Amino acid sequence: MPGKTIRHIGALLAAALLLTAGQAAAQGNAGGDHAHDHGHDHAHAHDDAIDKGHFEDAQIRARALSDWEGDWQSVYPLLTDGTLGPVMAHKAEHGGKSAEDYRAYYETGYKTDVDRITIKGDSVTFHRGGEAVRGRYAGDGHEILTYKAGNRGVRYVFSKVGGEEAAPRFIQFSDHAIAPVKAGHYHLYWGDDRVALLKEVSNWPTYYPSALSKQQIVAEMLAH
Secondary structure, eight states, X not given: OHHHHHHHHHHHHHHHHHHHHHHHHHHHTTOBSXXXXXXXXXXXXXXXXXXXXXXXXXXXXXXXXXXXXXXXXXXXXXXXXXXXXXHHHHHHHHSSSOHHHHHHHHHHHHOOSOOEEEEETTEEEEEETTEEEEEEEEEEEEEEEEXXXXXXXXXXXXXXXXXXXXXXXXXXXXXXOOSSOOOSSEEEEEESOHHHHHTOOSOOOEEEETTSOHHHHHHHHHHO
């Protein structure tokens, strides 16, 4: 009898430990609020390892254009007018470069003449000042990229199926998620050569919701 009792208690303790571990894992996978694919910060609610570009191919899921639906503003003007100065200073305090070095890095990364993008249904409209060009796009799979640092990223690709001739043939989204989720902001690559776009890792025009004020975007960036 004593032996059976000890074994019974041991089984109960093992079950309790497994339950606790499972709860901890679930909480850990509930989401982190930072991400990097090639050296810049992002806020997304998904697994911390995925945020950092470490995931298995089997974890990747298809995504629809609706994940990026909305009205979006480029952050490039905020860099050039000095609004993001506090963000660059913050990066310098926690990184290995000066604020000016970070600003130069993001000058290359954020640079674009498309100051606004609107996405609704299958329609994507590129706004340059007072001009707008619209294309209709359909899902065209995804591509996995491996960066020099050894981490990876996923580009979700959409190809043009209609709209204006001037609209790019391909658009590629990167927001560090690898499964369906509503984007909080994103990088967008566009052009007429799918393969050439995949090789672009130094210029990544970045967009936040147009409803956010300059100060709100700064706060978002500083928080992550």
